[in-house]
Amino acid sequence: MDNVCGTSRIAGCSFSIYPMADKFKEIILDALNQVDTSKVWMETDDVTTLVRGRIPHVFDVTSAIFLAAAKTDEHIVFNGTYSIGCPGDSTGDVYMAEDETKLNMSNIKDIRLETASKFSLYPLGGGNYMDTIYTQIENMRAQGITVSKSHYSTRLDGNAYDVFAGLEHVFIETEASGSSHTVMTVTMSANSPSAKGAIQ
Numbered sequence: 204m205d206n207v208c209g210t211s212r213i214a215g216c217s218f219s220i221y222p223m224a225d226k227f228k229e230i231i232l233d234a235l236n237q238v239d240t241s242k243v244w245m246e247t248d249d250v251t252t253l254v255r256g257r258i259p260h261v262f263d264v265t266s267a268i269f270l271a272a273a274k275t276d277e278h279i280v281f282n283g284t285y286s287i288g289c290p291g292d293s294t295g296d297v298y299m300a301e302d303e304t305k306l307n308m309s310n311i312k313d314i315r316l317e318t319a320s321k322f323s324l325y326p327l328g329g330g331n332y333m334d335t336i337y338t339q340i341e342n343m344r345a346q347g348i349t350v351s352k353s354h355y356s357t358r359l360d361g362n363a364y365d366v367f368a369g370l371e372h373v374f375i376e377t378e379a380s381g382s383s384h385t386v387m388t389v390t391m392s393a394n395s396p397s398a399k400g401a402i403q
């Protein structure tokens with residue numbers, strides 16, 4: 204059987220950014236180049252970018268790449284799947300030796316950028332998954348993010364850096380609460396021409 208989960212606690216994210224702009228190619232490639240990725244394993248192809256490493260660096264790099272693209276003021280959408288507990292292989296395990304100091308934080312922490320997102324949390328392997336999900340939705344609210352109920356996901360409105368910080372906290376807490384394999388999906392939009400919650 205090849206598809207068993209591994210034992211490493213390496214985290215990862217498969218993510219893409221979608222700039223709604225003619226120069227989408229430059230925006231994507233510039234954003235990927237501007238960010239310090241030296242504490243993660245990273246690979247980009249024509250569909251997505253995969254980062255693997257310790258939780259703080261996976262969130263640092265993915266949020267910094269989104270913010271680098273969004274500072275062009277173009278409408279940018281980020282879509283990411285974060286996972287911990289089922290690496291399936293050991294790619295990037297060497298990056299687990301890095302310390303926790305985030306390399307891009309000083310560049311992004313002061314950027315104010317209103318965003319609208321949806322996120323879904325999947326605490327696989329352990330306990331009362333609905334209790335964990337509801338607890339973590341309240342966790343986002345407690346961190347100052349505007350939370351709205353929906354089906355299959357939860358809407359989040361707030362400053363990009365704060366929303367990513369909240370999501371990182373939720374991800375860590377979910378793992379700590381006993382979920383042996385945690386998956387979290389996030390879709391975040393910035394600079395949309397649509398009015399909040401509207402379709403035009």
Ligand SMILES: Cc1ncc(C[n+]2csc(CCO)c2C)c(N)n1
Nearest residue numbers: 218219220228231248249250251252
């Ligand atoms: C973060 C991220 N990584 C990879 C892609 C896939 N992609 C689509 S267009 C393009 C530029 C070169 O053609 C690339 C790399 C993405 N969208 N976002």
